Each structure stands twice: as C-alpha cells, then as structure tokens.
Amino acid sequence: MKIGEKITKLRTQSHLSMNALARMLGVSPPTLKRIEQELSQADSSVLSQLQTLTGFPVEKWINDKTPLPNEVKVIPPTTIRTVINTNSKDYEAEQAAWRHFLSKLISELAEGNQVHFARKIGLENAFLNKMLSGNLKITKATMYRVGQYTGRYDWLPAEQRPGVGNSGPVHEGQALKRYLDEKNTKQVDLARLLNKNKATITTYIQSEKLQDRTWNAITAVLGAGYEEIVGAPEIGAPESEPRIVGPSVKPYYAPIEAPDQYTSVMLIPVRDRAGFQYSSYIELEGERINVLTDYLERLNRITDPAKREEEKVRYVVIEIDGDSMEPRLEAGFKVLAYQLDSSAWAYQASGIYAVEFGDQLVVKRIKDNTLLESGILTLHSDNPEGGRLSVPLSEIRNIWKVERIIDGRL
Numbered sequence: 001m002k003i004g005e006k007i008t009k010l011r012t013q014s015h016l017s018m019n020a021l022a023r024m025l026g027v028s029p030p031t032l033k034r035i036e037q038e039l040s041q042a043d044s045s046v047l048s049q050l051q052t053l054t055g056f057p058v059e060k061w062i063n064d065k066t067p068l069p070n071e072v073k074v075i076p077p078t079t080i081r082t083v084i085n086t087n088s089k090d091y092e093a094e095q096a097a098w099r100h101f102l103s104k105l106i107s108e109l110a111e112g113n114q115v116h117f118a119r120k121i122g123l124e125n126a127f128l129n130k131m132l133s134g135n136l137k138i139t140k141a142t143m144y145r146v147g148q149y150t151g152r153y154d155w156l157p158a159e160q161r162p163g164v165g166n167s168g169p170v171h172e173g174q175a176l177k178r179y180l181d182e183k184n185t186k187q188v189d190l191a192r193l194l195n196k197n198k199a200t201i202t203t204y205i206q207s208e209k210l211q212d213r214t215w216n217a218i219t220a221v222l223g224a225g226y227e228e229i230v231g232a233p234e235i236g237a238p239e240s241e242p243r244i245v246g247p248s249v250k251p252y253y254a255p256i257e258a259p260d261q262y263t264s265v266m267l268i269p270v271r272d273r274a275g276f277q278y279s280s281y282i283e284l285e286g287e288r289i290n291v292l293t294d295y296l297e298r299l300n301r302i303t304d305p306a307k308r309e310e311e312k313v314r315y316v317v318i319e320i321d322g323d324s325m326e327p328r329l330e331a332g333f334k335v336l337a338y339q340l341d342s343s344a345w346a347y348q349a350s351g352i353y354a355v356e357f358g359d360q361l362v363v364k365r366i367k368d369n370t371l372l373e374s375g376i377l378t379l380h381s382d383n384p385e386g387g388r389l390s391v392p393l394s395e396i397r398n399i400w401k402v403e404r405i406i407d408g409r410l
Contacts, residue, residue, distance in 0.1 A: 003061055004036040006068040010054065014074040024074065025049050044193050044221045051223055058223045059183045062193065066184070098138045101155045102131065102146070109150060121149040139216055140226050173205040175230040176218070185222075193221035196323065199385040203327045211330060262290040263312060265336070268361065270321040276361040278398050289317050295336055295404055314339040316400060318354050320363060324386030325352070329363065334407035337400035345399050346371035355379060356398040357391050363402065364389065 001009075011021050022032040025046050034040035042050075047058045053074045060066045110117035114132075118125040130136035147153045180190060187201045194201075194217055204210055210218075215226055222229070267289040272281065293299065296315055302308045320333040329335065329352070337354050346369060354363045355377070364379035371377050371393055379389040 001067045002038060002064050003042055004038040006061060007032070007042075007050070008036045009068050010050075010072065010074065013070060013072070016074060021074070024053055041192055043195065044217075047193060047221060048223070058193070058221060059185045062189045063184055095134065095138055098143060098155055099132055099134065102128070102138075104154075105146070105150060105152060109152075121146050139219070144226055144230075171208050172210050172215075172230055173207040176210075177205045179222075179224070179229045183222075190218070190221070194218070197383075197385045199383055200323060200326050203383060207327045210327065214327070214330070261293050263293045263296060263315075264288045265291045265312075265315050265317050267317045267319070267334075269319045276356065276359060278356055278361070289334075291315070291317065291336060291406060295406065297403065298338060316354075317406060318361070318363060318400070318402075322386075324381035324383050325363060325365070326383045328352070328382050329405070333405055335363070335402045336404045336406050337402045340399050340401055342399075345377075345393075345396070348399070348401065352402040353379075354400040354402060355391065355396060357395040362389065 007021075010016075011018065014021075016024075018032055018036075019029050022029040025032065026049060027035075027046060031040065035042050035046070042061075047061055050056065050061055051058050054072050056068070056072050106112060106114050106117045110120065114128060115125050118128045127136060131138045131142075143155055180187065187205070188198050191198045191201045204214065219226055219229070265288060266282070267287045268276075268281070269287060272287075296312065298314075299308050299311055302311060316337055316339065317334050318337055320329045320331055320335065322331055335352075335354075340348070348366055348369055350365070350367055352363065352365050354361060362379065365382060366377070367380050369377070375393045377391045377393065377396065379391060381387055
C-alpha cells in the first residue's frame with residue numbers, strides 16, 4: 001500500500017475531511033490531494049507529523065509493503081497536547097542535565113577553557129556556546145560523539161554506559177544500512193525523506209563516520225535515536241584511560257591560543273559566487289574571517305617575515321555550496337584553500353581543489369591531471385550524481401588547493 005493510499009485510508013477511518021487533515025499536517029488541501037494521488041511526495045515534516053498524529057512509525061508510512069492497520073487513527077488533539085507537554089518537561093530536564101555534564105567536562109578535561117574543549121572534541125566553539133546557553137538543542141548523537149572523543153558516558157545510566165576499551169569506533173554507514181534492512185526501509189525511501197538523491201545515501205553507507213547534522217536529519221525522519229540505529233559500543237569492556245576516537249576528519253587538537261595567533265583571511269561565501277571574478281572580489285575587500293595561524297601550514301616553512309606576509313594573502317576560506325562533494329564536504333562547510341601559481345597547475349596530484357573559470361568558482365576533486373597532455377582539466381564530484389566537468393586550460397583563471405575543513409562540525 002503506497003503512502004497516498006494510506007493517507008486516504010487514515011482520513012476515512014478518522015472521519016476527517018481533506019481540509020481538516022491538511023491543517024493538522026501543515027499543508028494546503030491541494031498539496032495533500034496531490035500526495036494522496038501520488039503526484040507529489042510527502043516531505044519529512046509531513047511524515048513526522050503523521051507519526052505524531054497517529055503513533056504509526058515513519059518507516060512504516062514509507063514502506064509500500066506495510067498496510068495501514070484499521071485501528072490506526074488520528075489521535076485527538078487533547079491527547080496530542082498532553083503527550084507533547086509531558087515530553088516537553090522531560091526534554092527540558094534532559095537538556096539541563098546534558099548542559100551540566102558538558103560544563104563538568106570542560107572543567108575537568110580542559111581546566112575550564114571552553115575554546116580548548118571545543119577543539120578537542122571537534123566542535124566549533126560557537127556551536128558549543130549555544131548548546132551551553134540553551135539556544136541550541138543538544139542531541140543524543142552529539143552526546144555520543146562527545147563520548148567517543150573523551151571516553152566519558154557519565155550522562156547515561158550506569159547499566160547503559162559503553163566500555164571505553166580498544167574495541168574501536170563503529171562503522172556508522174554500515175550500522176545505518178543494517179538498521180534500514182531490519183526495518184525493511186529502502187535506501188531510495190530514506191533519500192526521498194531527506195530530499196537527497198540515492199547516490200548520497202550510498203555514500204553515507206560507505207562512510208565510516210557521518211557528520212552530526214547528517215545524523216540529526218536521519219534520526220528526525222526515521223523517528224529513531226542515534227544509539228538505536230548505530231547501537232552503543234560494547235558494554236563491559238575493561239576500564240582504561242579516556243581514548244580519542246571520532247570522525248575521519250582530523251579534530252582540532254591545537255593548544256590554547258591567544259588572539260594574536262589568528263590570521264585574518266578572505267572569506268568567499270556562497271552568496272558572492274554568482275558571476276564570480278576573484279580579481280574584482282579582492283578590490284571590493286570582501287568579508288574576512290579569523291583563522292588560526294597554525295592552520296596556514298605553508299607559512300611554517302618560511303622564515304623571512306616579508307615573504308610570510310606575501311604568502312598569507314594566498315589563503316582564502318570558501319563556503320561549500322550544494323551536495324556534489326558529499327559526504328566529505330556538505331553545504332555550509334567552510335574550507336581553507338591555498339592559491340597555486342599557474343606554473344604548478346599541471347603538476348597537482350589527486351586532491352580537492354577550488355577552480356575559477358568562466359564566471360564560476362567550483363570545489364571539485366582532481367583525480368588524473370591531464371593538463372600537460374591534453375590541455376583539459378577534468379573536475380570530479382565525490383557524489384556520483386554530481387557528475388564531472390572538463391575545463392580547458394585557457395579558461396582557468398585560478399586554482400586553490402583545499403587544505404583543511406575549518407567549519408563544518410554540525
């Protein structure tokens with residue numbers, strides 16, 4: 001039974017008009033009609049609301065092999081409000097306890113230095129600050145990630161705490177696949193819920209670690225927590241010193257920095273990349289961002305102060321747009337990139353680069369550099385659906401080598 005048929009059946013056995021159910025789902029009646037007729041897809045907000053209204057899990061709504069039971073009806077609004085109010089109290093208490101736990105870790109593991117702690121666990125301090133102030137929700141996925149970095153799971157009941165022995169990190173992509181298989185949920189269905197293409201889900205499943213915000217989206221549409229999908233690490237492992245594990249992107253283990261250890265670098269945000277011309281952008285003196293000088297690794301090899309200043313201007317920070325480089329780089333990530341001399345373009349090996357040509361600035365992967373042989377540079381997307389570009393040498397104005405992710409933890 002397809003989802004459109006299930007919604008029609010739900011309306012019938014709940015004795016609701018299309019207008020009434022549309023209001024409950026937060027969509028217009030014409031939109032609901034198109035969903036019922038399979039002319040339009042139900043997005044994640046509709047599916048989440050269907051689960052809230054009925055208690056029927058999202059994975060069963062999207063599974064064509066699962067019919068809608070006759071007893072499933074829309075829960076009366078008074079019942080829904082009661083459930084929401086009860087959960088709200090539990091939620092606030094849980095969030096307060098987690099904020100207290102994070103503050104305790106900052107005191108114990110970083111001598112009270114929040115900036116140092118944020119880098120140690122691989123979070124941007126701005127995000128951590130919002131969590132601690134209550135302005136940003138702390139998810140269980142984030143708490144488990146903190147545990148993976150620090151070996152501390154004190155926020156869990158004792159009987160649920162995983163061991164911190166050397167069992168190694170979980171392969172999150174394969175854990176996601178196992179969960180989907182257990183729930184008879186197709187990858188294409190998850191792609192539809194997340195408004196992604198199937199190739200993106202395939203890359204998720206092939207990835208050892210997924211970003212926190214990817215997990216936040218997945219858990220929201222599947223209606224299951226991170227620990228339910230991935231499973232906690234083995235319980236009862238021998239006690240040991242806290243270990244550092246986590247995402248494949250190397251976390252920030254820099255020492256505590258003073259303000260003078262930052263360098264102002266030009267930022268190229270997505271909004272400024274339409275009809276992009278780097279030479280004109282420099283003249284406009286666009287937005288800038290402070291980056292730790294230690295991240296500008298090429299400067300460490302230069303002792304001449306004047307030469308170091310010249311090299312600094314070669315660095316830029318670029319905001320990622322779209323999903324063509326997922327799962328490595330997601331929309332909104334910011335990467336640090338170094339501008340290459342044109343004489344070095346033809347000798348660049350495999351890696352991720354930003355290339356300016358025509359009126360575009362794109363971030364892509366170079367696999368086989370054929371500039372010397374053919375005068376053509378082929379740029380590949382990590383996401384198979386992103387395709388590739390072939391750019392003649394004559395059209396290339398600038399190439400930057402992407403060296404580090406500096407913002408993209410959540």
